[in-house]
Amino acid sequence: MLVIWWLWPLLAVCASDPFQLKAKEIMKTTPVIDGHNDLPWQLLTLFNNKLNDSKANLTTLMETHTNIPKLQDGFVGGQFWSAYMPCDTQNKDAVRRILEQIDVIHRMCQLYPETFLCVTNSSGIRQAFSEGKVASLIGVEGGHLIDSSLGVLRTLYHLGMRYLTLTHNCNTPWADNWMVDTGDDKAESQGLSVFGKRVLKEMNRLGVMIDLSHVSVATMKDALQYSKAPVIFSHSSAYNICPSKRNVPDDVLQLVNKTRSLVMVNFYSKFVSCSKDATLSQVADHLDHIKKVAGAGAVGLGGDYDGVTELPKGLEDVSKYPDLIAELLRRNWTDTEVRGVLADNLLRVFFDVEQASNSMEIPEEEPIPLGELEGSCRTHYGYSQAPSIHLQMGALLASLTPLLFSLHLL
């Protein structure tokens, strides 16, 4: 490759950057655990989840932010893979489709056993570290994906789900999402409903981390108040630095500190700089701010790679984490603080969540009231009371819709 002569001194400086060297030295023993990566969504949309397709080979895949060589260059030692389905599946095929996304993550681990180790607990992550593999965990993104069912919640736990994002960009019948705070959605539960608190309690009992990225501020505050274990924001940044309602405001950061919870910073340019252009240094500003308000123990990384289109200059793909760590060292973060950001803070929170779980406790059994269930495409077996007027009207309207359409009334 031809390199213009005047670039050489610059390259030489980069290559011997002491912060860069130190970052990599630290990451050899403490690799990054990232909170949120949407590669499974890419596998669905690019390959319809057919992993054996030669174009889907994760060693050579080029069009994504994530592939195996980039993970290795980035010193990624743990990844919460996002099992995600958009809100338009709510009250439709959400559960079937989330099972398929969980399945593709399992198959990814099976197909690349030298690279990925699917694990479900904090000691499994340490095991993967020691084997030089990427500890692979499952985060389910969107409360709509449990279809308001504690039985589905428990079953997803058995399949490996270790965090659930309480909402995506829509309300569920039991929790409000962040778009309530922009005025684009109406508040329905004013945070968590009574059933929403039951979901929270069951997550605590099982040992599923509560993820508050995408939820409304009222939902954040309810969860921080009622959870008996620390919670996470798997991919959210600081509102004070970029006032997007997807970010975490300072009063919530104070609650994060009080509860020993964790904010894993999102790299999406729109949440970093509130515009389509952003830089690595601006991401470091978010980390500095969260450290200032909530403590260095509350900071983590949740890049949102392969879930977003615009990324900061200098953080274009998963190989770039060492450059961000070098920037923190340049800003005088200590070794211990940096190791916290990389992995130790998440390991602490995950361990605390495991310690607070209690499989001996009786599972929550009280289902969501029938009248709070939305959608007309479901049966009501097990509910003794007659369907509410609300549901009957919904079903009636649904059955009339094709007729009204054919009459050009809608």
Ligand SMILES: *[C@@H]1O[C@H](CO)[C@@H](O)[C@H](O)[C@H]1NC(C)=O
């Ligand atoms: C997987 O791909 C390989 C190589 O293309 C092919 O030989 C094999 O039959 C495929 N296996 C399945 C189960 O499709």
Ligand SMILES: *[C@@H]1O[C@H](CO)[C@@H](O)[C@H](O)[C@H]1NC(C)=O
């Ligand atoms: C992916 O490609 C690599 C190198 O070309 C090859 O060794 C490996 O078997 C392929 N893996 C799959 C699952 O196709």
Ligand SMILES: *[C@@H]1O[C@H](CO)[C@@H](O)[C@H](O)[C@H]1NC(C)=O
């Ligand atoms: C962690 O998970 C592994 C299976 O991946 C299991 O064998 C082990 O007992 C678990 N450890 C704890 C402490 O639960």
Ligand SMILES: *[C@@H]1O[C@H](CO)[C@@H](O)[C@H](O)[C@H]1NC(C)=O
């Ligand atoms: C919370 O803040 C206190 C006081 O600033 C600090 O000592 C502590 O380490 C912080 N907690 C976390 C989890 O960072």
Ligand SMILES: *[C@@H]1O[C@H](CO)[C@@H](O)[C@H](O)[C@H]1NC(C)=O
């Ligand atoms: C880091 O520490 C050095 C030495 O104490 C100091 O000169 C420098 O201004 C500090 N940098 C920042 C960004 O705080």
Ligand SMILES: [Zn+2]
């Ligand atoms: Zn998201």
